[in-house]
Structures are given as structure tokens and as C-alpha cells.
Amino acid sequence: MQLQNQCVAYIVKGDKEMVKLTINNKVIKASEDTTILQAAKDNGIIIPNLCYLEGVHEFGSCRICSVEVVGAKTLMVACMTKVKEGMVVHTNSAKVIKARKVLYELMLSDHSKACLSCNRNLTCELQKLGETLGVGENRFETTSCRNEIDKSISITRDLSKCILCRRCVTVCNEVQGVGILNAQNRGFDTTISPSMDLPIGDVKCAFCGQCTVVCPTGALKETDSTEKVWEAINNPNQRVVFQTAPAVRVALGEMFGYPVGTSVTGKMAAAIRALGVDDVFDTDWAADLTIMEEGMEFLHRVTDVLAGKKATLPMITSCSPGWIKYVESYYPEQIPNLSTCKSPHMMLGALAKSFYAEQKGLDAKKMFVVSVMPCTAKKFECTRSEMQNDGMKNVDAVITTRELGSMIKQAGIDFENLPDEKFDEPMGFSTGAADIFGLTGGVMEAALRTVYALLMGKNLPFENLHVTPIVGLSQIKEATIKLEGVLPQYKQFEGLEVKIAVTSGLAGAKLLMEQIKNGTSPYHFIEVMGCPGGCITGGGQPRSHDTKVKEKRMSILYAEDENKHLRQSHENPSIQKFYDLWGSPGCYKSHEYLHTYYVDRSGNNN
Amino acid sequence: MNEIQSSNCCENNHLSKLEQIESVIDLYKAKPSNLIQILHASQQIYGYLPLEIQEFIASKMKMAVSEISGVVSFYSFFSTKPRGEHTILVCMGTACYVRGGKKLVDELQKQLSIEIGDTTEDGKFTLEIARCIGACGLAPAMMIDKTVYKSVSPNKLKSILAKY
Numbered sequence: 001m002q003l004q005n006q007c008v009a010y011i012v013k014g015d016k017e018m019v020k021l022t023i024n025n026k027v028i029k030a031s032e033d034t035t036i037l038q039a040a041k042d043n044g045i046i047i048p049n050l051c052y053l054e055g056v057h058e059f060g061s062c063r064i065c066s067v068e069v070v071g072a073k074t075l076m077v078a079c080m081t082k083v084k085e086g087m088v089v090h091t092n093s094a095k096v097i098k099a100r101k102v103l104y105e106l107m108l109s110d111h112s113k114a115c116l117s118c119n120r121n122l123t124c125e126l127q128k129l130g131e132t133l134g135v136g137e138n139r140f141e142t143t144s145c146r147n148e149i150d151k152s153i154s155i156t157r158d159l160s161k162c163i164l165c166r167r168c169v170t171v172c173n174e175v176q177g178v179g180i181l182n183a184q185n186r187g188f189d190t191t192i193s194p195s196m197d198l199p200i201g202d203v204k205c206a207f208c209g210q211c212t213v214v215c216p217t218g219a220l221k222e223t224d225s226t227e228k229v230w231e232a233i234n235n236p237n238q239r240v241v242f243q244t245a246p247a248v249r250v251a252l253g254e255m256f257g258y259p260v261g262t263s264v265t266g267k268m269a270a271a272i273r274a275l276g277v278d279d280v281f282d283t284d285w286a287a288d289l290t291i292m293e294e295g296m297e298f299l300h301r302v303t304d305v306l307a308g309k310k311a312t313l314p315m316i317t318s319c320s321p322g323w324i325k326y327v328e329s330y331y332p333e334q335i336p337n338l339s340t341c342k343s344p345h346m347m348l349g350a351l352a353k354s355f356y357a358e359q360k361g362l363d364a365k366k367m368f369v370v371s372v373m374p375c376t377a378k379k380f381e382c383t384r385s386e387m388q389n390d391g392m393k394n395v396d397a398v399i400t401t402r403e404l405g406s407m408i409k410q411a412g413i414d415f416e417n418l419p420d421e422k423f424d425e426p427m428g429f430s431t432g433a434a435d436i437f438g439l440t441g442g443v444m445e446a447a448l449r450t451v452y453a454l455l456m457g458k459n460l461p462f463e464n465l466h467v468t469p470i471v472g473l474s475q476i477k478e479a480t481i482k483l484e485g486v487l488p489q490y491k492q493f494e495g496l497e498v499k500i501a502v503t504s505g506l507a508g509a510k511l512l513m514e515q516i517k518n519g520t521s522p523y524h525f526i527e528v529m530g531c532p533g534g535c536i537t538g539g540g541q542p543r544s545h546d547t548k549v550k551e552k553r554m555s556i557l558y559a560e561d562e563n564k565h566l567r568q569s570h571e572n573p574s575i576q577k578f579y580d581l582w583g584s585p586g587c588y589k590s591h592e593y594l595h596t597y598y599v600d601r602s603g604n605n606n
Numbered sequence: 607m608n609e610i611q612s613s614n615c616c617e618n619n620h621l622s623k624l625e626q627i628e629s630v631i632d633l634y635k636a637k638p639s640n641l642i643q644i645l646h647a648s649q650q651i652y653g654y655l656p657l658e659i660q661e662f663i664a665s666k667m668k669m670a671v672s673e674i675s676g677v678v679s680f681y682s683f684f685s686t687k688p689r690g691e692h693t694i695l696v697c698m699g700t701a702c703y704v705r706g707g708k709k710l711v712d713e714l715q716k717q718l719s720i721e722i723g724d725t726t727e728d729g730k731f732t733l734e735i736a737r738c739i740g741a742c743g744l745a746p747a748m749m750i751d752k753t754v755y756k757s758v759s760p761n762k763l764k765s766i767l768a769k770y
Contacts, residue, residue, distance in 0.1 A: 179670020195675035195685065196657050201672075307689045 021087040029545055030083045037047040037065055038077035047091050048100060048132050050125060051165035052079040053214060054547050056175065061166045063103050064129065067091045068161055075099055078326065096507030101135050110142035110188075110215075112160035118218040119406075126163060150222055154379040155209060160389030162219035167210035169422045175532060177506070177507030178326070180205040181391045192219075204329035204601070206506060207529045208322035209376030209400075209539020212336055212399065222376045224541055225397045226407055232368035232396070233276045234334070240366045241352050242272045243281040243345055247438030247535035248332060250305030251549035251555045252271040254542040256415045257404030258354025261552030263560055266420020271408045272372075273421060279352070281424040285350035287437040287446070290319065291569035293449045293594050294341045298525055306492050312336040314501075314516065314523040319343045322377035322530030322539070322600065326506050331513045333601035337526075340595040342394070344437065345371040345378065348427060352561075368396045368536060371403045373381040373537035374438070377530065386596050415552060429574040432465075440504035440534035441470035443476060443528040448500070449568045455483060455490045465567055466558070473533060473550055475508040478523070500525045502533050505532035527601035542548065626651045627659070635668045641677055645684060651738050653684045682734075690725040692721035693744060693748050699738030700746040700748060706759065710746055713760040717767065730770065 016031040018380060023040050030039035035058075040047050051062035058472065069076045070088035073471055075096065078089075084399055090096060106128065146159035164183070169192060172181045182202055186195045194203040212220045232238050253264040270282045297315065304311035318339040327334055342350070349371065353364040375398070381387065382395040382470060399407070408415055432451055436442030445467045452460045462468060469479035478501045486493050501523045509528045515521040531538045536553040538541040546552065560569060569575065583589045630701050632639035632645040634751065648663060649655050655678050657671075665669040678684040694714060714733055718726050725732045743745040744756035755766055 035725075047733040173670060173673070179672055182670065182672035182676040183680075184672070184676050186681075193672070195660065198657075 014092050019083055019085040019087075021083050021089065023089045024091055032083065034074070034083055035079055036067060036069075036081050036083055036087075036089055036128070039083050040078065040089075042216075042466065043180070045091060046482050047078045047226055048129060049079060049214060050129055051161075051167060053167055053170075053545075056163075056214065057167045057168065057170040058542075060164070061164060062107070063297035064100060066096060066103070068093050068096050076349070080422065101133055104129065104133050104135050105125060105140055107163050108135075108138055110146070111163060112158070112423045113157055113592075117219055118161070119224075120161075120218040124218065125160065125590055140557075148170070148470060150189075150199045150201075152199065152205075152380075153383055153384055154207035154223055154376040155200055155205070155212060156220075156221055156368045157193075157200060158219050158225045159191055159193075161217045162215060164192060166217060167214040167216065168192060168220055171210045171214050175507065176206075176210055176505060177510050178206055178208075179206075180209060206322040206326040206329070206530060207377040207380045207539075208326075208506065210531060212275060212376060212456065212538070212539055212543065213349075220341075221256050222400050222403065223379060223397050224403070225402050226380060226410075229370050229397050229399060229407070232370070235368075236260050237366060239362060240276070241276045241279040241281060241351075241367055241369045242277045242372060243283045243286070243348050243369070244268060244272070244372040244404075245345060245374055245438065245535060246287060246435050246557065246560075247285045247403070247538060247541065247553070250339065250438070250553045251401050251541045251562070252405060254544060255408075260546045260549050261556045263556050264415075265515060265560070267415060267418045268404075269423050270418040271415055271420035272404075274413050275411050278309060279424050280421075281348060281352065281427040281432055283345045283348055283373075283428045284434035284437070285572075285574060286351075287425075287434035288430050288569040288572045288575050289347055289594070290341055290344045290443075291433060291446050291450050292575060292579070292585040293347075294339050295337055295441065295447050295454070295569075295588060297341065298447065298451060300452075300586065302498075302524065303492060304497070306496075314521055314526045315339055316526045318436065319443055320377070320528060320530040320535075321375065321381035323506065323509060323528045325377060325380065325601070326509065326530065327513070328598055328601040330510075330602065331517070332602045334513055334516055335598045337516060338598055340597065342387070342594055342596045344379065345376070345398075346381065346596070347594045349382075349387075349396075350389050351427065351578075352583070353392055353592060354389060355396070355578070357579075359426070360528050364390070364392060369394070371395050371398045372401065373398050373539045374401050375531075376400060376534045376539040378540075386599075389593050402540060402542055405542065426574060426578065429572065430564075431572045432564040432567035433569045433571055434572075435560040435564070436556055438535040439557050440473065441467070441502045441527065441531050441532065441534075442523065442557075444470055444500055447525070450570045452481070453570065455486045455493055457487045459568075464562065468526075470502045470565075472505075472556075474512065476503050480501070480568065498525065500527075502527045504529040504534050506530055623652050624662060627662065631663065631666045638667065638669055639671075641667070641674070642681075645674075645678060649684060653688050654688055659708065660686075670743045683736070684758060687723070688725060688729070691730050692751050693732045693734055694748060695734045695736050695739065696748045697741065699733045699742065699745075700743035701718060702738075702747055705745040707746040707748075709760050710723075710748060710758055710763065713763055731767070 016033050018027055018029050019032050022043055028043045047065050051064035060080040065078040066075040067078045068090040148159045150157040168181050173179045180194050181192050184191050184197055195201055230238050247270050249265040250263050252268050253262040269280050299314050301311040316337045318341055349369040352369050353367050357364040357502050359432045378398040382398050433446035470477040481498045483493050483496045499522050523561050533550040537550050627648045634644050652659055660674045661671050664674045696711050720726055720733055722735055746758055748755050748758050
């Protein structure tokens with residue numbers, strides 16, 4: 001009965017009324033809840049706009065999409081105004097075009113004109129809008145009131161290029177729930193800044209970099225690391241080791257004109273080699289290794305709790321450095337919940353300079369490890385003092401997917417015509433479980449595949465090995481897996497209902513942390529990725545206006561997984577061989593090189 | 607020994623002010639829509655709104671510090687720097703301006719050796735300007751705390767300041 005009621009309610013709710021309106025003398029029909037901008041777009045009429053970002057920032061702050069609505073006192077912003085029955089709209093009348101050009105000229109008036117040397121040259125949305133509007137003069141030239149450049153380890157803010165559109169404010173406050181950036185001061189002096197105009201490195205910013213993805217201009221970007229990478233490549237005495245994260249291969253192609261959702265793994269490996277890099281490893285290999293270490297750690301913690309010993313549950317994944325910095329800054333009391341595993345690229349860096357160097361007889365001190373990551377927070381992570389072994393940094397530099405694309409262009413490499421190449425051994429081979437590390441739910445699924453197989457002696461009972469309840473883009477996903485018929489050597493786990501939760505984006509993480517804090521968290525194991533959707537849409541990924549970017553990159557990463565013959569980390573022969581030479585998951589040496597600790601940053605902003 | 611006692615006393619004073627601010631937040635049910643009133647009362651209690659106080663308010667109201675700071679920096683009424691014992695408010699509205707309000711500001715800056723918005727070294731005066739204090743018939747006018755001074759000229763300033 002209740003179900004029926006719900007269905008009825010749904011139909012009523014879903015049955016939006018259609019209205020008839022006129023846009024540019026064309027009679028169109030649109031659902032009453034659409035905006036003028038959307039209705040126009042659906043009918044082949046393009047209204048120029050700037051700050052609008054579908055599904056993220058629908059705020060009307062730039063006013064560029066102003067249109068004339070007959071009967072309205074003033075021009076209306078098309079991105080905010082809903083269609084109405086009988087509405088008459090002009091999107092390109094003389095009045096509208098004049099207003100739009102003046103708005104644009106005012107935006108330019110105090111905007112830096114250093115376009116040719118700007119890192120957003122040709123990808124700048126303000127530049128593109130100028131071309132669309134056909135603005136040919138700059139009547140209101142003034143000196144910029146915001147000249148400050150604020151450079152932190154991960155993110156650089158150039159206030160002379162900020163147009164106050166507030167997209168970053170929306171992602172930082174509403175999407176991520178962190179609230180580092182907001183409008184400060186008033187009028188001409190307004191800046192989009194942290195509290196009291198403090199440098200972004202001095203406040204509790206997680207460095208997730210989502211602001212750098214949505215910024216339409218060069219005001220927010222990753223702090224450049226390519227310069228020191230080029231230096232290392234050009235230094236004949238240095239052995240340069242590159243590694244690439246799972247999410248990089250499904251987005252890098254976009255930098256070279258490939259459609260969103262194209263995998264370029266082979267070309268990426270070839271291009272990196274063509275840069276003059278000595279070893280091209282795959283962070284995927286270390287993702288498989290992470291599963292072995294993290295899976296073992298989880299089993300140890302559960303074993304201890306079942307035996308009445310002290311251990312902290314739920315255990316939370318630790319691959320996402322933005323997430324880690326967030327916990328350290330805002331939930332330091334939950335640090336014991338974090339897995340002690342280093343993130344995969346840090347594990348690979350540590351092993352490149354120890355295990356690999358020993359095997360090859362290389363001088364580890366002359367090695368320079370570069371991680372290509374979809375992430376800006378990893379730039380901060382690699383500078384952490386605890387990410388060192390034998391007096392050397394595990395990873396020397398982190399570049400984003402965008403920076404790698406730029407390096408390939410700088411080197412004059414014809415990316416499109418490169419033949420596919422493979423990663424180098426011994427840290428190049430990976431299973432499908434590693435590929436899905438790049439998307440929300442992937443680390444958990446990869447861990448479950450291995451832990452389940454180990455305890456039960458059989459594969460995870462889900463079609464195609466995908467744990468369906470944790471697939472997708474919902475903010476919080478949960479599942480329960482009952483262990484029935486465990487192998488005799490693990491009989492303590494018999495009957496256990498393992499409760500898991502997965503979230504991506506720091507706003508969701510906050511909800512799960514509050515549960516733990518209140519003692520109401522029912523979970524054993526939680527996966528958190530700092531960016532919404534996971535690493536596929538991380539802060540270092542190519543900027544895309546495709547509203548289906550998450551789904552497209554996600555499906556291609558799942559396809560990479562499904563196309564592999566081996567899909568469970570413990571089946572990786574290269575990892576098995578590594579442990580034969582090294583020890584075992586969780587052994588003393590593993591703890592030394594592959595695990596870490598965390599720092600309470602709640603009082604200290606750094 | 608005296609020093610220790612006095613620092614304890616300051617610490618207690620500081621804590622009691624935080625408690626007062628907390629009770630204001632409770633009174634306004636920690637609603638973000640009441641933020642301006644809460645900041646207003648907090649400035650009255652603490653004297654000014656440094657980052658530390660903004661952080662305290664942010665944590666109690668479960669808001670981002672940058673949002674609080676955005677409001678504090680938007681309104682000229684709020685100050686993030688310590689305030690003097692007395693606030694001098696020179697009217698710069700149209701009527702006062704044309705009758706010499708600007709000259710008053712210049713002279714006060716010279717006599718007190720401070721800029722607009724700053725506080726004298728001895729902590730006695732804070733110099734502010736206002737767009738209009740609604741005393742156009744008395745132009746040029748200025749206020750010190752709640753007292754209005756009418757038809758002020760630069761040569762009267764010394765004797766006015768001497769009263770404080």
C-alpha cells in the first residue's frame with residue numbers, strides 16, 4: 001500500500017507541466033522547471049555565458065547570459081530565470097548585445113592581459129568568450145587591483161586573473177564542504193581568498209584542487225613542477241623514473257583532442273619514454289601491492305577486534321592525500337582509523353629507490369622519481385617528511401595529468417601517431433583490480449576481491465566481480481557482505497557480516513566522520529576519495545565541460561579492468577615474485593617502506 | 607610573580623569573553639542568518655574580531671571561517687584590529703565633505719599619527735570615517751563615541767581631543 005502511494009507521488013512529481021514560450025521569434029515548448037538558457041540550448045539557440053557550470057555552479061554571478069524578457073524591467077540572466085507560459089525572450093537584440101559587450105569590457109578592465117604567457121592560453125574561457133562576443137576594444141583599461149600571486153606547494157592563485165565568477169567558491173563550499181575560498185572585502189577590493197586573505201598554504205586547505213578544475217581563467221592552477229622534472233631529464237647523471245596513476249590514462253587523451261572517455265595507456269607509456277625518461281613504471285602495479293598490504297592490515301584489525309583485543313575499526317583507506325590532509329586538519333581524533341598504508345605511488349617510489357635499485361645495481365641517490373597523478377594534493381604529499389626512506393624522498397616530483405600533456409606538447413611529440421608501448425618491468429604489470437583504483441568504489445572493490453578470495457577460497461559472488469551496491473556516483477554507498485563457509489584456517493571470521501561504505505568528495509566524508517565521532521558508525525571498512533567521483537575527476541585532470549565526464553571516464557576504466565585476464569591483485573605474478581624476494585605483506589620491511597603515520601594538523605595549519 | 611598573576615588574569619578574562627560570545631551564539635540559535643547580529647555582539651564583547659575569534663565563532667556555528675571573514679571584511683563596522691578606548695568617526699557625507707570633512711580627517715591623521723581605520727599607539731583613539739551620520743545641518747560633524755561635535759574646524763580638534 002505504502003509502495004503504491006510512493007509510486008503515485010512519483011508520477012505527480014515527475015509530471016512537469018510544459019509551457020510555450022517564444023525565443024527569438026521561435027515558438028518553443030519547454031518543461032516549466034527549465035531555465036531560459038537550457039530551453040534555448042535544447043532548441044539550437046546558444047546564449048553566451050561564462051560562470052555557468054551545469055549541475056555545479058548555477059548562480060548568475062557574471063551576468064553574461066543576460067537576455068531581454070519582454071515585460072521585465074531589467075535584463076534577466078538566462079541561467080537563473082525559469083521559463084514561463086507566454087514568455088517572449090530576445091537573446092540577441094541590440095540592447096542585449098550592447099549590455100553583454102559592456103559587461104565583458106568591464107571584466108577585462110582589471111584583468112591581466114598577459115594571455116600569451118598564461119598557462120590557460122587557448123583554453124581560457126574568458127578569452128574564448130571575447131572571441132564569441134567579438135569585442136574589439138578595451139575602453140576601460142585600469143590597473144589591476146589584485147596583483148598578488150599566492151603560491152603553495154600544490155595550488156597557485158593568481159589574483160590578477162580572477163574574474164570573481166565564484167565557481168571555485170561553489171565547489172569548495174558546497175561540493176566539497178571545506179570552505180577555504182570565499183569572497184573577502186567589498187566592491188573593487190573584493191578577492192576570492194581564504195579567511196583574512198591568508199595564503200592558501202597557511203589555512204586548512206586539503207589541496208584537492210577541485211577549484212583549479214573549474215576556474216575559467218588562469219587564476220587557479222596547480223603549482224608548476226615541470227621545470228624541475230625537465231631539469232632531471234636533462235641531467236645525464238640522473239636516472240629518471242616515471243609512474244602513472246590509473247586515472248591518468250583515461251583522461252590524458254583529452255589534452256590531444258580525443259573525446260572524453262578514451263583510454264590512451266599505450267600511447268602514454270610511449271610518450272613518456274619519448275620524453276627521455278629511463279624507466280616507465282605503472283602506479284597500477286603498486287595499487288595491486290597496496291591491496292595486499294591494506295587487505296592484510298584489515299584482516300589483522302578485524303582478527304584483533306574479534307579476539308577482544310584493541311584495534312580501531314572502521315578502517316579507512318589512505319590512498320587519497322587530499323582526504324588525508326582533511327582528516328589531519330579537521331578530524332585528528334580519527335587518525336587511528338586510517339590505514340597505515342602509503343598511497344600506491346609512494347610505495348612505488350620507495351621501492352624504486354630500494355628494491356629496484358638493488359636489483360639493478362643502481363645508485364638510488366641518483367634516481368629521480370616522478371609521479372604523474374590526476375591530483376594536486378599529491379604535490380603536497382611527496383614533500384611530507386615521513387615519506388622518506390634511507391634519507392631519500394620516496395617521490396621527488398608530482399606532475400598532474402595536465403602538466404604531462406603540456407610536457408608532451410613542449411617536447412614536440414606527435415602523440416596521436418605514437419605506437420602503443422608497454423610499461424617497464426618489474427613494476428609495470430598490473431591486474432584489473434588496480435585499474436579501478438582510479439574511481440569511487442574501486443579501491444574497496446579491489447580489496448574485497450582479494451580479501452574474499454583469501455578467506456573463502458573462491459571468487460567474490462558478484463557478476464563480473466563488480467560489487468554493484470558500491471558502483472556509481474551516489475554520495476554514500478554501502479554494502480554488507482556475509483562470510484559463510486570460510487576456509488578452516490580463518491574460522492574466526494565465520495558468520496561475520498562485513499559492513500562497508502564508500503564515499504567520494506569531502507562533503508560525504510564529513511558525514512561518515514561525524515558518524516564515527518558520535519560512535520554510530522556501523523562500518524568495518526570505509527573507502528574515501530577526496531574528489532567527487534574519485535581520481536578520474538581529480539584536481540589535476542584535464543578540464544572538461546562534458547556533463548557526463550565522470551560516467552565516461554568511469555566506464556572506460558571499468559572496461560580496462562574487464563579486458564584484463566587477471567583481475568584480482570593477489571593473482572598478479574609480478575607482485576608474487578616481488579614478495580618472494582622481499583618478504584610478505586605486513587612484514588617488518590613492508591612496514592618500514594610501505595607504511596606510514598599521520599600528523600595532527602588541527603592546531604597547525606600546515 | 608606579578609607577571610604570572612596578570613597573565614592568568616588575562617587568560618581568565620579571555621575565557622570569560624569567549625563564554626559570553628558563546629552565549630550570544632546560543633541566544634541566536636547559531637543560525638547563519640543571524641551571523642551579523644552575532645558578530646556585532648561579539649565585537650562589543652571582545653572589542654574587535656581577530657582571526658582567533660572568527661575561528662571560534664565559525665566552529666560554534668559550524669560555518670567556514672572564510673565565510674565569517676567574508677562578512678567581517680565586507681562591513682566597515684567590523685574591525686579585525688584592536689580598537690582604541692575611543693572611536694573618532696568623521697562624517698564624509700556630501701554636506702560634511704563640502705564643508706571641510708576631509709580637512710578634519712587630514713588634521714586628525716597628522717595629530718594622531720595614524721591612518722584611517724588604525725588605532726593610536728597608546729590605544730586611546732581609533733580613527734574612522736562614515737558616509738553620513740545624519741547630522742547634515744551640523745556640517746562638518748564628527749563623533750567621538752556617542753558624542754556629536756558640530757561645525758568642527760581643524761583648529762578646534764586639539765581642544766576636543768584633550769577632553770579624552
